[in-house]
Amino acid sequence: MERPKSPRINSWCGWDPLQEVWVGRHHNSDYFNTIKSKKVRDPLKRILDETEEDYQSLIKILKEYGVKQISRPEFNPASRFGDGLPTHATNPRDHHFAYGNTLYRFEDKKCYNKLYQTYKDSREKVFDPYHDNLATPPISDKLEAPACVRFGDAVLIDALSMDHMKWFRNHFHDTKIIVSALGGHSDGVFCPVRPGLIVTTYDYKAHFADTIFKGWEIVYTDNNSWEQSKHVTGKIDKMLTKTNNKWYVEGEEDNDEFIDFTNMYLNEWVGYSAESVFDVNMLVLDQHNVVVSSHNEKIFNTFKKDKIEPIICNLRHRWFWDGGLHCNTLDIRREGEKQRYLNY
Numbered sequence: 259m260e261r262p263k264s265p266r267i268n269s270w271c272g273w274d275p276l277q278e279v280w281v282g283r284h285h286n287s288d289y290f291n292t293i294k295s296k297k298v299r300d301p302l303k304r305i306l307d308e309t310e311e312d313y314q315s316l317i318k319i320l321k322e323y324g325v326k327q328i329s330r331p332e333f334n335p336a337s338r339f340g341d342g343l344p345t346h347a348t349n350p351r352d353h354h355f356a357y358g359n360t361l362y363r364f365e366d367k368k369c370y371n372k373l374y375q376t377y378k379d380s381r382e383k384v385f386d387p388y389h390d391n392l393a394t395p396p397i398s399d400k401l402e403a404p405a406c407v408r409f410g411d412a413v414l415i416d417a418l419s420m421d422h423m424k425w426f427r428n429h430f431h432d433t434k435i436i437v438s439a440l441g442g443h444s445d446g447v448f449c450p451v452r453p454g455l456i457v458t459t460y461d462y463k464a465h466f467a468d469t470i471f472k473g474w475e476i477v478y479t480d481n482n483s484w485e486q487s488k489h490v491t492g493k494i495d496k497m498l499t500k501t502n503n504k505w506y507v508e509g510e511e512d513n514d515e516f517i518d519f520t521n522m523y524l525n526e527w528v529g530y531s532a533e534s535v536f537d538v539n540m541l542v543l544d545q546h547n548v549v550v551s552s553h554n555e556k557i558f559n560t561f562k563k564d565k566i567e568p569i570i571c572n573l574r575h576r577w578f579w580d581g582g583l584h585c586n587t588l589d590i591r592r593e594g595e596k597q598r599y600l601n602y
Contacts, residue, residue: 265359265382265383266278266327266377266380266382266590266591267356267358267359267360267361267377267382267383267384267590267591268358268359268591268592268593268594269356269357269358269408269589269590269591269592270357270358270408270410270411270592270594270595270596270597271408271409271410271450271592271594271597271599272407272408272449272450272542272584272589273450273451273452273453273542273544273545274544274592274593274594275324275543275544275592275593275594276320276323276325276541276542276543276544276589276591276592277324277325277326277327277591277592277593278325278326278327278328278329278589278590278591279320279325279327279328279329279587279588279589279590279591280328280329280330280331280350280354280373280587280588280590281313281316281317281320281328281329281330281350281586281587282313282330282331282347282348282349282350282581282585282586282587283310283313283330283331283332283333283347283348283369284306284309284310284333284346284347284348285306285333285337285346286306286310286333286335287302287303287304287306287307288335288338289306289333289337289338289339290302290303290306290338290339291338291339292338292339292340293339293519295515295519297513297515297516298515298516298519301507301509301510301513301516302516302520305507305575305578308574308575309348309573309574309575309579312571312572312573312574312575313586315571315572316549316571316583316586316587319549319569319571320543323543323547323569325543327590327591329373329376329590330373331347331350331367331369331370331372331373332369332372332373333347333369343526344523344524344526344527345367345369346527346579347367347369347370348579348581348585348586349579349581349585349586350370350586350587350588351403351404351445351581351584351585351586351587351588352365352402352403352404352581352585353365353400353401353402353403354370354403354588355401355403355406356588356589356590357406357408357413357430357433358433358596359382359383360383360384360385361374361377361382361383361384361385361590362385362398362403363384363385363386363387363388364398364399364400364401364402364403365399365400366388366392366395366399374386385398385429397421397422397424397425398422398425401422401425402416402417404444404445404584404585405417405418405444406444407444407445407448407450409450409599409600410596410597410598410599410600411432411433411434411596411597411598411599412433412434412435412436412470412598412599412600412602413426413430413433413434413435413436414436414437414438414444414466414470414600415435415436415437415438416437416438416439416444417438417439418437423435423437434600434602436466436470436600436602438465438466445538445539445582445584445585447459447538448538449538449539449540449542449584451540451542451545451548451561451564451566452542452545452564452566453545453599454473454474454475455474455475455477455560455564456471456474456475456476456477457477457478457479457538457540457557457560458476458477458478458479458538459478459479459538469601469602470600470601470602471600471601472601473601477556477557477560479537479538479554479556479557496511497510497511497517500514500517500521501517501520501521501528502521503530504528504529504530504580505520505528505529505577505578505580506577506578507575507577507578508574527578527579528578528579528580529579529580529581530580536551536552536573536576536582537550537551537552537554537557538582539551539581539582539583539584539585540582540583540584541583541584541586541587541589543569545566546565546566546567547566547567547569548561548566548567548568548569549568549569549570549571549583550568550569550570550571550583551570551571551572551573551576551582551583552570552572553570571583573586
């Protein structure tokens with residue numbers, strides 16, 4: 259890859275041309291060799307192998323469209339299930355936030371340490387409050403970065419606690435902080451594709467439409483991520499009953515041993531995918547190219563009208579990890595400058 263430009267961190271919005279990005283990663287499938295039950299071990303190994311295959315497809319797309327630097331978290335290849343609490347890094351977006359020329363760390367996972375060190379070594383601006391023997395977590399610990407949507411000189415943030423509101427006010431002095439109260443990860447229901455265009459679910463359809471988004475085109479899509487797999491719709495419902503609406507793996511609907519194991523030991527891995535709309539969880543490469551997880555007629559018609567090319571990259575296990583293309587990546591550098599896009 260090309261030598262990173264300086265500053266490497268430059269990310270004011272989600273639609274400027276993408277130049278540097280993180281892509282998620284998991285342990286290799288040998289991680290589950292310690293599990294004796296074939297009915298549990300084999301599905302988990304398949305999930306890891308197919309997840310990595312899909313990441314490689316995404317990386318190929320990123321390279322073809324000119325992304326110069328692609329970085330990934332790292333796990334110890336010798337680690338196995340049972341070596342401490344199980345962890346994963348499939349969704350870098352969950353607790354890492356790049357805004358302006360600063361990278362913010364909201365989670366203390368060792369698999370990201372080398373990545374952060376590269377930016378520190380390059381004297382980039384990094385907010386990383388974690389260190390060994392930290393007595394108490396920092397106030398920013400586990401802050402939900404996907405609830406923070408960048409709009410140049412403004413950040414729209416969903417469901418901030420009072421402590422987190424104070425933290426943002428203290429750290430983002432030249433930024434307009436706008437708070438929404440809908441709750442949840444914004445990127446699961448809401449995607450600004452370019453200045454003046456938002457693709458969203460019904461929940462966000464009219465939110466701020468007459469204020470900060472006045473004059474913007476707001477296109478909403480039905481919650482149809484599950485409908486993209488009509489051939490297994492009945493099986494999805496059956497399995498969601500067993501997983502409390504949290505996760506689904508095709509082909510394992512009757513594997514109760516696997517389901518019970520995951521519910522008990524990997525509960526922190528899965529999210530709540532029944533409420534997610536992965537069609538909206540898109541990765542914008544620039545204002546004319548967007549990576550999407552599946553075909554959506556309404557979104558594609560909007561893109562065609564606006565001369566935007568959708569690039570399909572299927573993530574077969576997004577319903578297990580509860581993460582789409584935006585969740586699975588973190589855009590570190592985009593070619594652009596701080597601008598005002600919203601009406602405030």
